Amino acid sequence: MKFDILTLFPEMIDAVMQASIMGRAQQAGLVTVRATNIRDFTLDKHNRVDDTPYGGGKGMVMQADPLYRCHAHVTGGEHVHTILMSAQGTPFCQSKARDLLTHEHIILVCGHYEGIDQRFIDECVDEEISIGDFVLTGGEIPAMAVADAVCRMVPGVLADEVCFTEESHWSGLLEYPQYTKPAVWHGRAVPEVLLSGHHANIDAWRRKKSLERTRADRPDLFEQFELQDKRDKKLLQEIEEAERIVRF
Numbered sequence: 001m002k003f004d005i006l007t008l009f010p011e012m013i014d015a016v017m018q019a020s021i022m023g024r025a026q027q028a029g030l031v032t033v034r035a036t037n038i039r040d041f042t043l044d045k046h047n048r049v050d051d052t053p054y055g056g057g058k059g060m061v062m063q064a065d066p067l068y069r070c071h072a073h074v075t076g077g078e079h080v081h082t083i084l085m086s087a088q089g090t091p092f093c094q095s096k097a098r099d100l101l102t103h104e105h106i107i108l109v110c111g112h113y114e115g116i117d118q119r120f121i122d123e124c125v126d127e128e129i130s131i132g133d134f135v136l137t138g139g140e141i142p143a144m145a146v147a148d149a150v151c152r153m154v155p156g157v158l159a160d161e162v163c164f165t166e167e168s169h170w171s172g173l174l175e176y177p178q179y180t181k182p183a184v185w186h187g188r189a190v191p192e193v194l195l196s197g198h199h200a201n202i203d204a205w206r207r208k209k210s211l212e213r214t215r216a217d218r219p220d221l222f223e224q225f226e227l228q229d230k231r232d233k234k235l236l237q238e239i240e241e242a243e244r245i246v247r248f
Contacts, residue, residue: 001101001154002032003147004074005140006067007110010035012140021157022148025177031151038062050113059114067120069108074107080105082126083146084116085139090126092142096129097149108146110139140215173219173227176209208235215239 005013013035023129025031039047052061131142179190193205215222227233
């Protein structure tokens, strides 16, 4: 799996993506995340990559030509799935990360200033992605978030597939609460079922907590979730019954 990130600040990408799990995954040759400096592809002697917007307005706009030459250098003339990190893009989610895992090579374009000349987008970008309904100073943080979310699912990057298949959003539910030693901390005890060694009861407790947490904290996700089996239906009934008892 290979990511090329087109950016004005490659040092930001390298500082994060060469560390921790992602750094080890790259050293092992499992994934590649490479940052390419857009300024290296400008013909301006001052390495300028932006100019004032046609039609007027505040701020500057990134020029199409340096971006195009940078993109062409990375692709080598071949088509590579290209994503612009944009506040106007489709919201990023776990299912989208799984879809992107099907690509062997992806280019992520980091915008700055007031945006990017639309002509580059029309010419080279396959899709636009947003990591939320807010605006950042640049596309580097979103690009790293997308690369991390996808690369961690590459076989071998994490110790076991269960490391991500049981996490929030994989199955449409939020993850259950986690606990570790000591068994009592500040007067708060770990739920007894987790200390029981009874794996079936532990699995049922965790499933119930996932249903409970998603229903309470993310009703939008829960509305889209389909109960998987009779156990899910029984657990949901228990949750609803407990809520009725609390209310009355």
